[in-house]
Amino acid sequence: GQNIDQPTEMTATEGAIVQINCTYQTSGFNGLFWYQQHAGEAPTFLSYNVLDGLEEKGRFSSFLSRSKGYSYLLLKELQMKDSASYLCAEEDSNYQLIWGAGTKLIIKP
Amino acid sequence: EADIYQTPRYLVIGTGKKITLECSQTMGHDKMYWYQQDPGMELHLIHYSYGVNSTEKGDLSSESTVSRIRTEHFPLTLESARPSHTSQYLCASSEGQGSSYNSPLHFGNGTRLTVT
Numbered sequence: 001g002q003n004i005d006q007p008t009e010m011t012a013t014e015g016a017i018v019q020i021n022c023t024y025q026t027s028g029f030n031g032l033f034w035y036q037q038h039a040g041e042a043p044t045f046l047s048y049n050v051l052d053g054l055e056e057k058g059r060f061s062s063f064l065s066r067s068k069g070y071s072y073l074l075l076k077e078l079q080m081k082d083s084a085s086y087l088c089a090e091e092d093s094n095y096q097l098i099w100g101a102g103t104k105l106i107i108k109p
Numbered sequence: 110e111a112d113i114y115q116t117p118r119y120l121v122i123g124t125g126k127k128i129t130l131e132c133s134q135t136m137g138h139d140k141m142y143w144y145q146q147d148p149g150m151e152l153h154l155i156h157y158s159y160g161v162n163s164t165e166k167g168d169l170s171s172e173s174t175v176s177r178i179r180t181e182h183f184p185l186t187l188e189s190a191r192p193s194h195t196s197q198y199l200c201a202s203s204e205g206q207g208s209s210y211n212s213p214l215h216f217g218n219g220t221r222l223t224v225t
Binding site: 004008033035041042043044045048087089096097099100101102104 | 152213215217218
């Protein structure tokens with residue numbers, strides 16, 4: 001079936017590094033998105049992976065392994081403003097998105 | 110910055126009422142979407158559109174309708190509101206017929222609907 005799994009909640013310290021994992025099970029995989037959503041706000045696009053490997057964008061990086069059905073979002077030099085939910089979404093062969101429930105990241109001073 | 114607007118921002122309405130949630134975008138995007146999101150839960154696709162006069166049903170479409178008469182406008186109508194419709198409704202748009210790094214979803218700020 002089509003199922004996206006990611007941890008419900010994670011806690012990290014300001015200035016540290018955190019890795020948020022996402023696993024998916026589907027045929028017809030087309031790509032993997034990560035979005036950030038602050039409480040009460042709309043999701044905003046962070047990254048898109050279609051090939052295996054690491055995509056780096058400033059403090060944020062995203063990794064994909066298609067053979068393992070696995071992705072992670074890596075956040076470096078954490079800031080308090082990074083406290084948000086991080087949504088993993090798989091794009092299927094029909095270009096439709098299958099969403100995970102999101103990982104709530106809590107940053108402590 | 111994305112220019113996609115939803116109104117109203119908050120709505121409290123009684124059971125059985127007909128309501129329309131508005132969504133407009135000024136980016137000229139072909140594809141538009143309606144999602145429902147409950148706290149701590151995944152987004153569920155309600156309806157989507159590939160362009161003018163195109164509408165498709167998503168997973169949760171059975172109790173709502175949409176129209177796409179103009180590129181920029183994609184309203185969602187609930188014919189008879191129920192308490193089970195209480196949720197956050199998010200409208201989104203993207204370029205083109207496919208989806209790629211160059212055409213991620215741009216979301217509106219949502220409508221929080223409460224049906225009493």
